[in-house]
Amino acid sequence: MQTLKIIKIGGNIIDDEQALDNFLDGFSKIKGPKILVHGGGKLATKLANQMGVEVKMTNGRRITDADTLDIITMVYAGKINKNLVAKLQAKQCNAIGFSGADGNAIISEKRPVKDIDYGFVGDVLKVNTNTLEVLLNNQVTPVFCAITHDENGQLFNTNADTIASELAIGFAKIYQTELYYCFEKNGVLLNVNDDDSVIEHINSENYQTLINDGIIADGMLPKLNNCFHAIKHKVHKVCIGKPEMLFNSNTKHTTIQA
Amino acid sequence: MQTLKIIKIGGNIIDDEQALDNFLDGFSKIKGPKILVHGGGKLATKLANQMGVEVKMTNGRRITDADTLDIITMVYAGKINKNLVAKLQAKQCNAIGFSGADGNAIISEKRPVKDIDYGFVGDVLKVNTNTLEVLLNNQVTPVFCAITHDENGQLFNTNADTIASELAIGFAKIYQTELYYCFEKNGVLLNVNDDDSVIEHINSENYQTLINDGIIADGMLPKLNNCFHAIKHKVHKVCIGKPEMLFNSNTKHTTIQA
Numbered sequence: 001m002q003t004l005k006i007i008k009i010g011g012n013i014i015d016d017e018q019a020l021d022n023f024l025d026g027f028s029k030i031k032g033p034k035i036l037v038h039g040g041g042k043l044a045t046k047l048a049n050q051m052g053v054e055v056k057m058t059n060g061r062r063i064t065d066a067d068t069l070d071i072i073t074m075v076y077a078g079k080i081n082k083n084l085v086a087k088l089q090a091k092q093c094n095a096i097g098f099s100g101a102d103g104n105a106i107i108s109e110k111r112p113v114k115d116i117d118y119g120f121v122g123d124v125l126k127v128n129t130n131t132l133e134v135l136l137n138n139q140v141t142p143v144f145c146a147i148t149h150d151e152n153g154q155l156f157n158t159n160a161d162t163i164a165s166e167l168a169i170g171f172a173k174i175y176q177t178e179l180y181y182c183f184e185k186n187g188v189l190l191n192v193n194d195d196d197s198v199i200e201h202i203n204s205e206n207y208q209t210l211i212n213d214g215i216i217a218d219g220m221l222p223k224l225n226n227c228f229h230a231i232k233h234k235v236h237k238v239c240i241g242k243p244e245m246l247f248n249s250n251t252k253h254t255t256i257q258a
Numbered sequence: 259m260q261t262l263k264i265i266k267i268g269g270n271i272i273d274d275e276q277a278l279d280n281f282l283d284g285f286s287k288i289k290g291p292k293i294l295v296h297g298g299g300k301l302a303t304k305l306a307n308q309m310g311v312e313v314k315m316t317n318g319r320r321i322t323d324a325d326t327l328d329i330i331t332m333v334y335a336g337k338i339n340k341n342l343v344a345k346l347q348a349k350q351c352n353a354i355g356f357s358g359a360d361g362n363a364i365i366s367e368k369r370p371v372k373d374i375d376y377g378f379v380g381d382v383l384k385v386n387t388n389t390l391e392v393l394l395n396n397q398v399t400p401v402f403c404a405i406t407h408d409e410n411g412q413l414f415n416t417n418a419d420t421i422a423s424e425l426a427i428g429f430a431k432i433y434q435t436e437l438y439y440c441f442e443k444n445g446v447l448l449n450v451n452d453d454d455s456v457i458e459h460i461n462s463e464n465y466q467t468l469i470n471d472g473i474i475a476d477g478m479l480p481k482l483n484n485c486f487h488a489i490k491h492k493v494h495k496v497c498i499g500k501p502e503m504l505f506n507s508n509t510k511h512t513t514i515q516a
Contacts, residue, residue, distance in 0.1 A: 047332075051308045070337055074305075077355075078336020079328055082405065082413060086359040090411035094389065096360040097335075101344040103354050103398065131352065131398055138392050140361065147340065153348035155340060 003236075004136070004175035005034040005246075008164035011041035012184040013243065014080060023182070024084070026247040028093035033136040033175065035167060036095070037144045038084060039160040044075040064119040064157040072157050073099075076145035084143050095141045100124075100148030101155060103131035106163065108148035108156050122148045122156025124163070127170025165226040165235070172234040179230050181223060182243040187254030188224070190215060196252075198241075203257040204228065227256040261494075262394070262433035263292040263504075266422035269299035270442040271501065272338060281440070282342070284505040286351035291394040291433065293425060294353070295402045296342060297418040302333040322377040322415040330415050331357075334403035342401050353399045358382075358406030359413060361389035364421065366406035366414050380406045380414025382421070385428025423484040423493070430492040437488050439481060440501040445512030446482070448473060454510075456499075461515040462486065485514040 007027065013019050027036060048055055048071050056063040064072065081097040088095040100106030100122075108122030132142055144167070146160035161181065168179040188210070190197040202210065207224065210216045216224055227238045239245060241253025265285065271277050285294060306313055306329050314321040322330065339355040346353040358364030358380075366380030390400055402425065404418035419439065426437040446468070448455040460468065465482065468474045474482055485496045497503060499511025 047309075050310070051305075073340050074332035074336035076336070077340045078332035078334070082331050082335045082357050082359055083411075085357070086407045086413050087411045089359055089362050089407060089409055094362055096389070097355070097357070099340050099343070099355070101340055101347055101353075101355075104347050104352055131354070131393075131396065134392060134396050135389075138389065140389055149344045149347060151347055153341075153345045155344050 001174075001176040003032055003178060004171050005030060005032070005178050005180065006037065006164055006168045006171070007034065007180045007182065007246065008037040008039070008160055009182045009243065010039040010160070013182065014038060014041035015043075019243075021087070023243045024087050024091055024093075026243065028088055028091035030246065035132075035142045035144065036084070036088075037146070037160055037164040037167065038076075038080060039146060040072065040076050040080065043079065044071055047071050047075055058116050061116065061118070063117070064121050066120065069120040069155060069157060073147060073155055077147055081143060081145045088141065088143065093141055094139060095143045096135060098132075098142045098144045099155070100144075100158070100163070104128050104151065105132055105142075105144075106148045106158070106166065107151055108158055109150055110154075110156065120154070120156050122150065122158045124148060124158060124166045127166050129170050129174065132171075133174065159222070161223055161226045165230040168230050168235045168238075169233040172236070176236045178237040179227070179235050179239070180246060181227070181238075181240045182246070183240070185242065186252050187241040188216060188220060198252045199254055200252065201255050201257055224256070231256055231258050259432070259434040261290055262429050262435045263288060263290070263438065264295065264422055264426045264429070264435060265292065265438045265440065265504065266295040266297070266418055267440045267501065268297040268418070271440065272296060272299035273301075277501075279345070281501045282345050282349055284501065286346055286349035288504065293390075293400045293402065294342070294346075295404070295418055295422040295425065296334075296338060297404060298330065298334050298338065301337065302329055305329050305333055316374050319374065319376070321375070322379050324378065327378040327413060327415060331405060331413055335405055339401060339403045346399065346401065351399055352397060353401045354393060356390075356400045356402045357413070358402075358416070358421070362386050362409065363390055363400075363402075364406045364416070364424065365409055366416055367408055368412075368414065378412070378414050380408065380416045382406060382416060382424045385424050387428050387432065391432065417480070419481055419484045423488040426488050426493040426496075427491040430494070434494045436495040437485070437493050437497070438504060439485070439496075439498045440504070441498070443500070444510050445499040446474060446478060456510045457512055458510065459513055459515055482514070489514055489516050
């Protein structure tokens with residue numbers, strides 16, 4: 001099976017012009033089929049402030065009302081996605097921007113209301129690989145923003161880490177898929193203040209210990225859950241670290257194992 | 259040769275929820291390869307006002323500065339494009355949203371500065387049909403917003419009528435292309451206040467007379483210039499009228515002839 005690399009970048013790269021340019025330089029040179037998934041960075045919050053749209057939180061979690069969904073669609077699918085595509089084209093990488101609605105690629109449903117109504121937040125139900133596969137076979141690189149749809153005309157806000165893991169799982173039947181989460185640290189750290197304290201391998205056994213010891217907490221928990229979800233569903237390789245892990249094999253990072 | 263229909267809709271449809279739904283119903287049922295091109299409507303101006311971005315005009319023409327380009331990218335490529343794609347998917351039309359940067363489809367250059375510097379406005383240099391053709395052959399419908407790029411990472415604002423005519427010209431070597439400009443009138447009218455006074459055929463001979471008589475003026479001039487540009491470059495058929503002309507052969511409209 002051919003290898004497909006699915007690479008997710010977050011706000012720390014999106015918001016830093018030089019870091020983004022370095023990343024895109026390296027990304028565009030990666031050989032073979034690849035998909036880029038991007039988060040939103042600070043631009044959505046900035047636009048909400050400019051427009052006077054209130055950021056609504058419940059129990060510390062952001063609620064996506066209709067105005068917020070519009071902002072996310074404008075910033076993620078519009079400004080960020082199209083600028084990434086244009087920058088990749090300038091580096092001879094033939095990119096096409098995608099939301100989950102495009103090519104009916106990622107179908108989701110509104111997150112069920114239990115204690116909290118998250119509004120227009122979608123949980124992924126299905127990934128359609130057909131149209132994407134045609135593009136990958138024609139040396140086109142899909143660039144995904146974190147928006148999905150319900151096949152009934154409704155767009156949804158979906159976590160970018162989840163988009164990346166679901167794409168990796170969806171493609172696992174036709175490619176040997178590798179999933180890379182790029183962020184500002186060298187990986188999962190034993191000591192959050194020491195970038196050299198990378199835990200190089202996490203498996204389902206030491207994972208529970210790391211949670212119990214409070215090493216993996218807060219925002220790392222959902223990220224790691226996405227990683228294990230992918231590994232359990234035939235994704236061949238899952239890594240967390242700085243973008244340099246993609247371009248320099250000596251760069252320390254965390255690898256997730258079954 | 260197979261027929262490819264390229265259909266442009268403007269703000270009067272985009273801004274009217276019911277009219278848009280009716281149009282998309284009909285559009286999704288059109289058999290064979292097709293491309294939708296959409297304008298922006300009033301949403302960009304509304305967002306500019308909300309953000310406190312000034313609309314800059316010189317000699318009655320809008321200037322696209324960096325802030326305005328951001329707004330256009332957010333509204334056209336983000337909100338409008340992704341909602342159109344999601345609505346088409348709900349009607350079983352497998353759409354993918356495009357700017358000219360996606361798939362390197364439409365390359366432009368900054369409009370040369372003579373009397374006026376239009377800012378980030380791009381004049382089309384080239385249409386790349388390769389990736390689009392792969393999608394059309396796979397029953398995918400591209401949906402274009404009015405944004406192009408220069409292959410060096412810069413996005414540009416480009417007139418949606420021009421995008422439509424350049425796509426029709428670009429595809430004329432591989433398809434029998436038909437170009438439809440949908441707007442709020444039945445076509446080019448002899449009397450602008452009488453929707454029954456449609457001029458059913460315009461050719462290069464009566465065109466000059468219609469201009470001299472002041473029948474074709476203002477906004478209709480660039481639209482008609484796009485039409486004749488297309489006809490002169492092997493586009494098989496060019497029509498102007500209400501969207502109904504696409505779905506009901508009895509609907510009066512204007513046909514442009516060589």
